[in-house]
Amino acid sequence: MSCKVVLAQGISASYREELKSTIKTRNICPKLVGFLANEDPAAAKYAEWTAKTCAETGVEFELRKCSRNDLEDKIIEANQDAGVNGIMVYYPVFGDRQDQYLQNVVDVSKDVEGLHHKYVYNMYHNIRFLDEAKTKKCIIPCTPLGLVKVMEYVGVYNGILPHGNRLHGRVVTIINRSEIVGRPLAALLANDGAKVYSVDINGIQEFHRGVGLQLKKHEVSETSLTVEEVLPLSDVVITGVPSPSYKVPSHLIRDGAVCINFSTFKNFDGEEIKKKAAIYVPAVGKVTVAMLERNLVRLYDYQAQDRAS
Ligand code: NAD
Structure with a gap:
């Protein structure tokens, strides 16, 4: 078995070091507030990691627990x-469209998760800056952004190609099409040049920029292909199925593929996948938290810029 297992701790290390040094040398103390309004153990775990990483890097983190009915006012x-530079909410709260409403209650200038409609719209439309002078980069949703950083780290992005085209020729399957992770991730990777098969319980969609990347932003088409057909075609398989019983069929994975799991549950059979994959990333939570803090420092600077102008 020559599979290399790559851990999120190692992938996130350089980002954490960079944050630590930026915060220390500039002598700043950005403040992040996290709202916990559910009893989900995965959310509590995520809050724990956020607190730990923030303490390590010099970000002030305050966890505010409240009932879901008080959350909007809070x-x-x-x-x-x-005094608050960034706000995040541990979802799901209501688990329906009200969560989408709450994502838009968070002020766009403090939205470290990048879930406000403005950021989501810009991401789908491949608009990378907030201003015409291109001084303010758009905030990208932190889990999809974390997964992009994982793919950069393990060498799926080709650095010889220009930014925006670095996934040209790559075929990626993403098993999850949620609005929080799977669909934005499919759009980001397709905007960077990949052909993406986006799988969910209702079927498969293809996200792409056409042959030779002739389209400026991705388009989506329905495909009649099945999971059994797309997995063997894929250079990269990313999965986020929120179920302990779900397992990606290892025998369908292409020899030498890159396999990444972002679900709280182990969607790959650890031993079987190592017989096929070249690179296996079993979890990505720590990279997500690093991206959250990176977004926070960016928003801190934009707020200072706005106050000065
Ligand atoms: P969700 O419930 O909103 O979405 C789940 C998606 O998976 C849906 O698109 C659904 O159709 C699809 N799905 C479910 N069963 C499937 C199956 N058998 N085959 C194909 N597709 C299937 O969940 P979410 O918010 O996207 O979170 C998913 C998982 O990722 C959870 O375990 C969550 O805790 C985890 N998560 C991790 C991070 C991180 O940074 N590591 C961040 C966010 C979410």
């Missing part, structure tokens, strides 16, 4: 508090 309070 977010508004934090929006208005100049």
